[in-house]
Amino acid sequence: MEAVTENLDLYWSGFLRSLSLIGWSLLGSLALGTVIAGFRVSPIASLRAFGTGWVTIFRNCPLTIVLFFMAFGLPEIGINTSFYVFGITGLVLYTSAFVCEAIRSGINSVDTGQAEAARAIGLTFTQTMSQVVLPQAFRSAVPPLGSVQIAMFKNSAVVGAFGIGGDLYSVGRNLTSAQGLAFIPVLTGVAIGYLIITLSAGALLAVIERKVAIAR
Amino acid sequence: MSAQSVLYDVPGPRARRRARIGTILALLAFAFLAFVAIRRLADQGQFDADLWGPWLNPSTDEFGQVWSLVGRGALATLIAAALAIALSMVLGVLLGVGRMMLGSVGRVPLIGFIELFRGLPVVITIVIVWRATIELGINLDPLPGEPVLWYLVIGLALYNSVIIAEILRAGVASLPSGQGEAARAVGMTEGQVMRTVLLPQAFRIMLPALISQLVVILKDTSLAAVIGLGYLELLRRGAQIYQILDNPIQSLFMIGLMFILINYALSRLATYTEKRLSQAGDDPTAAEAVVPAT
Structure with missing residues (x-):
């Protein structure tokens, strides 16, 4: 396990980079998803159709293809930016469809009688x-x-695998390919990093759910 | 909308007129955005026949090659997805039943396993399976097909079996408690109760959720292309095609379209199954598990 303990500072910076990726995508997907949900429940038919199309596309298309399109498609029409921005944008677009459906299911769960x-x-x-x-x-x-x-936190690893650089996934890749360390200990470190994020988020969510739970 | 919305009252003549005006204004806005996008694509020559031709025009030289590569890629994707769903079903049922039937001590390792693979990003799981198999010198040759297929399948199955175990548990938990009580009262053993009474009913309730999980697995097979696993599934074939033809936008559009069409059909099938089952008078609470969050 020296591979992890000796490179703890690298892991830490990768952890922070992953967190910043997650944080921006969280804000972006909540904002965009809410707007799309507003479209989907709007009395204006063309906005509803747009919302439905959006959700159909991004819920059924693999995140990897969205990311490929950003990174290799957009430069073809002269849109160039860093992989970090492409990564966040792709994650936001993809997650917004799921956020939209979550919000819409919330609205639909309210009885018309209310x-x-x-x-x-x-x-x-x-x-x-x-x-x-x-x-x-x-x-x-x-x-x-x-x-x-x-789920988006976990999908941020896909963005990492795509090569935004500096995040948890990239730290693992650098340690194994550039420094030639064994995969199992290095990947264990990466896995622990993601588990810290997802398990603590799961625990936090359970607390929030208890707070807002309503008996219907 | 035919069903009445909780958000708005039934519209009167004025509200309907406003909605019509809004519809037209929004359409104009979308038309403008589409115009800007198409203009941009056209300016960059993205509608040129030599970029689309190999995909759409059977008389071009590359047409046959492109579609034969796509066919092989689609087959590889379907094989990986089918093996992954089959393996996750077997593992998932074992895990789920084990978690429900083992005592409070016996199930601890199973809960640990479930929490571990539920918390790990599936892409990390696949990489770990891939690299650890090689590093530990585990020989996958007895399995049919290339080892890279099995790295992908095992990685996907570890993640999805855990999800299926949880869907199964939710399905059994949603059954009325009288089902198990009655079965025990007529003298069935715990194994018989599970096998002949609870599981068959739970499976029926879970069917839509299982179909939705297939969508997740199909999408996740394309992760192979991101981590550089040499498994030539649909997206990887698409990448090969656009690297030769230098038309990433067109190729990714076509590959994406294929994924969307297949997955959309599967999602509709899941919704349809769900409707059919709820008409049959099943417990509607099970429907909550239907939309997977990935």
């Missing part, structure tokens, strides 16, 4: 949304949103 009752006692549209529908929708969207985001 909104009807709110309108019946004279609440305005804004009040109905902010006081009655969305708080309930948010609560039931939390568990699926959480598992979508944990």
Whole structure:
């Protein structure tokens, strides 16, 4: 295990780089996914169609192809940026489809009677949304949103494998290919790094779920 | 929308007019965006016949070669996915049943196994299987096919068996407790209860979730192309094609389209199965497990 203990600083910087990748993708996918979910439930037919198309494409296309398209397709039409930005963008596009569906399932879980009752006692549209529908929708969207985001944390390793450089996956690759260290101990270190992220995120999600849980 | 939305009241004439105006405005906006994108693609010559021809025009020289490579790649993807789903089913049922039937001490290693492979990114699992097999000198030659196929299949199966074990457990947990109680009351052993009463019902409830898991596995076979595993599945074949023809946009578009069509059909099948099963009066709670989060 010296391979891990002697290179702890490398692992640490890779861990931080992976976390920054995850953090940006988390913010981006939540924002974009919410917008697409807004499209999908909008009364405007063409926005709904756009949302449906978006979800169909990005939910059924492998993340790897999205990333290939970013890294090898976009430069062909003169869009060049770092792999780091390509990686985050690809992860955000892909995850946004799953975020959209999680939010939409949350909205759909609210009974129509809730909104009807709110309108019946004279609440305005804004009040109905902010006081009655969305708080309930948010609560039931939390568990699926959480598992979508944990899946994204794991998918960040795919972006790492693609070669953004400096993240946990790349640290493992450098230690084995450039320094010629044995794979098993080095990869164990990488695996532990990802497990720290996903298992603690899972525990955090369980706490949040307990806090927002509602009995229906 | 035919079903009434929780968000909006049934629209009256004014709301319908507003929605129509909004629809037209949004269409104009999308048309503008599409125009900008197409203009950009056209400016860069991305609609040129020599880039699309090998894919779409049977009279070009490369057409036959391109589609024969694609056919071999698609076959390789399907083989890997089929082996992975079969192996994960077997492993997943063993893990799930073991976790449910072993005592509180006996199941500890199984829970550890499940948590480990559920928490690891599947791409890391595949790399570990690949490298560890070689480093430990494990001989995969007795298995049919190339070793690279089995690195991919075993890696995918380790991850997905854990997911299937959890789906199975959720399926059994969603059954009414009277099912197991009645079976025990007529004198069945724990094994018989599981095998003849609980599992058959759980499988039926789980069927949509299992089909959805197949979508995940199909998508994940393409990870082989990212980690540089020499398994020539569909995406890797696509990469070979565009490296020769120098048309990444067109080739990735076509490969992506194939994945989307297959996976979309499978997702529809999952939704259809789910509807059929819920019509048959099954417990609707099992439907929650349907959408996998990857």
